[in-house]
Structure formats: C-alpha cells, structure tokens
Amino acid sequence: MTPMRTLYVDMNGFFASVEQQMDPRLRGKPVAITAVETESGACVAASYEAKAFGVTTGTRIYEARQLCPGIIFRPSRHRLYVRFNQRIAAVIDEIAELKYVRSIDEFQVALGGTTSELDAAFDLARRIKVAIRERVGSELRCSIGIGPNPLLAKIAGKLEKPDGLQWLGPENMPKAIADLQLNDLPGISRGIRNRLWDARIYNTTDLYRLDPRHARMIWNSVEGERFVRALQGMDIKIQPTERNGYGNSKVLAPQHRPPHKAKLVGRWLVEKAAERMRRDGFCARQFSLSVQLVERGRWGRGQKITATQDTRFLLSLYEGLWREMRRRCNGDVMSINVHLGDVILLIQRNGDLFGPLSPGMPNRPEALATVIDHINRRFGERVVRYGIHQDHPGFFERE
Template sequence: MGPLRTLYIDMNSFFASVEQQLNPSIRGRPVAITAMENEKGCCVAASYEAKAFGVKTGTSVPEARQLCPGIVFLPSRHRLYVRFNLRVAAVLDRHAELERIRSVDEFQIVLSGEETEIDSARALVARLKDAVAQEVGECLRFSAGMGPNHLLAKIAGKLEKPNGCQHLDRGNMPDRIAHLALDDLPGISRSMRERLERAGVRDIVSLCRLDPRHARAIWRSVEGERFVRALQGEPIPLVKTQRGGFGNSKVLAPEFRAPAEAYLVSRWLIEKAAARLRRDGRVAGSFALHLSPMGRFPWARSIRCAPTQDTLEFMRINRALWRRAWPEIRGGRLAAIGVHLGDVDYLTSRTGDLLLPVAPAERTQGERASAAADFINQRFGQGTIRFGVNRPHPGFFERG
C-alpha cells in the first residue's frame, strides 16, 4: 500500500465551463456568471479567460466590464449546474470509488490497492479526465489533488490550476506548501489566522510542526488537533456533521427592497424552508429573522417555540418579528433578508402533548395540512398551493 488514500477533484471554473459546453460560440471567450441580471450585481463565477483579466468571484459587473471590455455576462442557472454535477459524479463513480460529493464542483474519491501509489493514482486521474471530457463535455476540466487524508488532498487540488494534478504526503510536506499563507488553507479564517499568530504560529511550517495538543488549545476545540494531525499526514477521516437548521436568505433585487415587499418575500422563504424541514422529517424549535437595512446596522431576532414543522406557525412568528423590526426599518430599504428554522430534531423524537392533544411523533392538524400542501405542490408544480400572500424572488438557486 502506498501513502495515498484520497483523491480530491475540483472542477475548473465549473459554472462558466458548463455554459461554454452548451454554447460553442462563447468557448475561448471571457465569461462571467452573475447572480442578478443588472449592472448592480456581481460575478459569482468566471471563466479562466476572464480570470486572466482580473475578473474573479465578487467582482462587480461594472468593474468586470472595465477590466475586460469583451466579457460575456450570463445569469446563473444553479439547477443546470447541479444536473451537470450529477453527470460528472456518475462518470467518476463508474471509473472509481466516489466517496462523497463535497459541493456542486468538488468530489472526493477513495484510493485503494495499487492506486494508493503515486504513479497509479496519476494514471487514474488521467483516465477520469478523459472520461469526463468524452462523456460529459470537452469544456469540463478539473484539477486533482491526492493525499493520505481529505485535507491534504484538497490542498493539493488547489496547487495547480487549471487542469492540474498534484499530491501531498509526508515525503514533500511541509516544504511543498511553505509558500502559502496560513489563511490560504481551507478552514483557516482571518480570525483563526490572527489567533494562531498570537500563539506564535506565523507560517505554514510552524503550523505543520505544532503539537496537536497545543492546536486543540488554540482552536479551543478538538477540531484544532484533528486539523494539525491531518496536516502531518495522519489518516484523519471526515466527521459527519449534524444539521443545525434550515434556512433561506436572499439578496434583494431593487423592486423587492421596500419593507412591505421584503416582508412578502420572507413569507416565500419560509414556505421553502419549512417544506425542506418536512421533507427531511424534522421539526424546529426556534425561528430567526435577519434583516439588512441599507446604510444601517443589521437587525436580527429569534423566538423559541414548541418543536414544529407547521408552516403557518412559522408565519405567525415571522409576522411578530417584523412588527418588532418595523419602527427601525419603516421608510428605509432592505438589501437582504433571511429566515432560519433552528434547534432541529427529528419528528420521530418529539414527545406528545396532552393539551393539543397529540401523541409522540404524531403530526398536528396544521402539520398534516402543510404536508398535504407539499404533496400537491410536488405533483402539480411549486406554488400551486400557497400559505397566504407572498412574493416569489427566484434567483441563483432557482434558475436552470
């Protein structure tokens, strides 16, 4: 057995590449994907031809146009990209052992047998590149990283872009990544970098040589120890996370920024979040509302409630929170809003309530009505049944 256990695949400029695959006329041209179809939006993705001019994620549309006069702007179509994600995943799974889809453009593959050796792993990457190009599209390329665990494989996958292939293990660590800044590593935020620097850890080499027990103290969590042990090449597996809640947020288009309009959008967001909550068999014990007034400090409040999956109950709490916020936002404009259903647990774990009355794990009348609405909407189309007046605000995740 060789030193490698994980192959990490990072699709190159995935959104823009999908668009170029579907539209040959924009292949080889600078392309930017935008979240909003106006001059006030920003780029959420860019092709490598656009990146060569300095266009990157977060670049505003006017700035991108100035940097690259011939750039092509396209609205994001997330559902389309998800479909291509699944097509790529199917190809990878036929040719290798796909362990996990990490995101819409990232995949994790298990290496075993001969493929734990560097030469065999590189040969596998070459076969996967050919398979994706032939079975999904020639514009779809990826960079690959290999390592003894998911962290080193992911870092290796970022070292050579586009269309690269690199590996990290105890044989070339930490020298191979010594040129990186601390916050170039996944999981190291600016605040964590500052915390590390206060502890005397100012570069990658120092971090890699850190005693894992000291890392636990710096992180104030066992995750610090896990992180450093992974950097040192130990086979640290990913920990399965528990879902903390269901939420939706929206950067508002200009026509939705008046508080009265934004309130109706919040109702639409609640319908979507509550439907996902029920689809996952969960109940939520709290509801939070987040408002971002333009030119003012953000406003956020939450209310605890009996664990429920009743859309109308969340609507009632939402209305109460908007009433609290109204004196501070009336007459202004909102840049963004968000709702969050928190303190989640499974419906099967909920105890009964003699006052309702409802038996353990049994749905209330309102929850049964909500579930019936889900069934009808799934069969006849979203929005067939609504829980009162709302304002749909389709955007990044609804297109395609």
C-alpha cells in the same frame, strides 16, 4: 509509500465554464457570472480568461469593467449548474467510487486496493478528466488532488489551476505547501489564523510541525488536533456536521425588491426551509428573519418558540416579524434570510400533558403539512401552497 485514500475533484471556474459550454460564442473570452444586475453588484464567478485580468469572486461589476474592458457578464442560472453537477457526479461514479458530492463543484472519491498506489491514483484521475471533457462538456476542466486523507487531497487540488493534478503526503510535506498562506488552507478562518499567530505559528511549515495536542488548545476544540493530524498525513475522516438549523437566503432580482413583492419571496423561503426540516425529521425552537436593504441598512430579529415543524405556524411568525421590519425600515429589499434554528429531532420532542401533543409525534397541523409535502413531491411542483408566495430559484434563473 503512504497509501492514497482520497481523490478530490475541483471543477475550475465552474459557473463560467458551464456558460461557455452552453454558448460557444463565449469560449476563449472573459466571462463573469453575476448575482445582481447593477453596477454595484458583484461577480459570483469568473472564467480563467477573466481571472487573468484580476477579476475574481466578489469583484464589483464596475471594477470588473475597469480591469477587463471586454468582459462579458451573464446572470447566474443555478438550476443549470445543478444539472451539470449531477451529470459530472454520474460520470465519476461510473469509473470510480464517488463517496461524497462536497459542493456544486467539488467531488470526493474514495481510493482503495490498487488505486491506493500513487501511480494508479494518477491514472484514475486522468481517466476522470477525459470522461468529464468527453461526456459532459469540452469546456469543463478540473483540478484533481490526491492524498492519504480528504484534507490533503483537497489542498493538493488547489495547488495547480486550471486543469491541475497534484498529490500530497508525508513524503513531500511540508515542502509542497510552503508557499501557501495559513488562510489558503481549507478550514483556517481569519479567527483561527489570528489564534495561530498569537501562538507564534506564522506559516504552513510551522503548522505542520505543531504538536496536535497544542492545536487542540489553540482551536479550543478537538477539531484543531484532528486538523493537524490530517495535515501530517493521518487518515482522518471529515466529521459529519451536526445539524443546527435550516435556512434559506435569497439575493433578490430588481423586480422583486419592492417590499410588497419581497415579502412573497420570503414566504417561499419559509415554505422551503420548513419542508426540508420535516423531510429530515427535525423541529425548530427558534425562528429568525434578517433583511438587507438596498440602501445598505440591515435588520434582523429572532425569537424562541415551542418546538415545531408546522409551516402555517412558522409563516405566522414570519408575517409578524415582517410587519415589525416594515415599521422600522424603509426602502427596497436587497436580500432576505430566514432561519429555523435550535433544532431537535421530532422523536426527541416532549409531549404536552395539557394539549393534543404526544411525545415524539406530529400534531395535526404538522401531519397535514407532511401530506402536502408528499403531494408536492409526487407531482414535481408546488401544487399545494400555503397562500400566496413568489418562487425565486437560483440567483436570477433564466432558461
């Protein structure tokens, strides 16, 4: 029997189940979580009671009402879901080797020794399920997948929902995934699927039997070979992603959509992105701003800059791009995205022979920004700000 190396926990209907946990009146009822409180807005999550009526992520609110007349809508409370994520992670880590928190509702556990045997892995999975229900919330269910690598464990976790427990390995592949479509597999985008079709790979069985070297040619990357080898059961680790930028985006609550108010939310996004970038020791060489208007228009611009991690300078770029956007666009703002791209490590930045910039060292404004970061982290809030901005956490954060 192939040793099992990974156990993957996938929380079911996470946002909706947290709301049902917090409010017993919602239990057993169809619930949808919204990001935008208008009829044209979309559901960002749905309970399994709502999914039974065809309501899924992306369903418009007015469509959800038609599909499920008794549906109950709740605004997203992202910070609440983060707190539940942390509680679940703590519980898992007490009884297993929690290796990664993959997302707000997915957790990767390492298996080894006796737990690499399938029966022991199943026992561990059942213990995790019970611990989450008893110690975090009775309404929180999860599907767990077990496999010889993270890819197969993740796919196994999606085979049976809700509250499922499945495994995948060379012993039951590819038959166990024969009913899945190519784009049901994590990592198969529409573009990769179309490339596979062009190569006459039409289903998961064809993909499983593909020569990994051929997959490298189809993907035009070594990642294609890695993907197929993992699908075939080899212990292929998930590669750490290479950092190429820092971004923040926000769907605005209705009260923040007038341009003069939306602008302040954008300033807050720039501050947050710059702080994260400094924390990790990077500098940006490109700054981009994109805006989605309520009337379905979209505007975006980016510009190359000298490598920097100075919040004040980045905010001055933002102000300039915002003025340009306002000259060209009218109406309220639905969403804002700021991106600090083409990043390099600060220690890799060249100095300036004719300016006060030493190689690999922060300049005075950047050093000051780092001091401000330390003050804000110490006191747990933004006690020092770069002018006026508007906090807008979560989608619509409500306590």
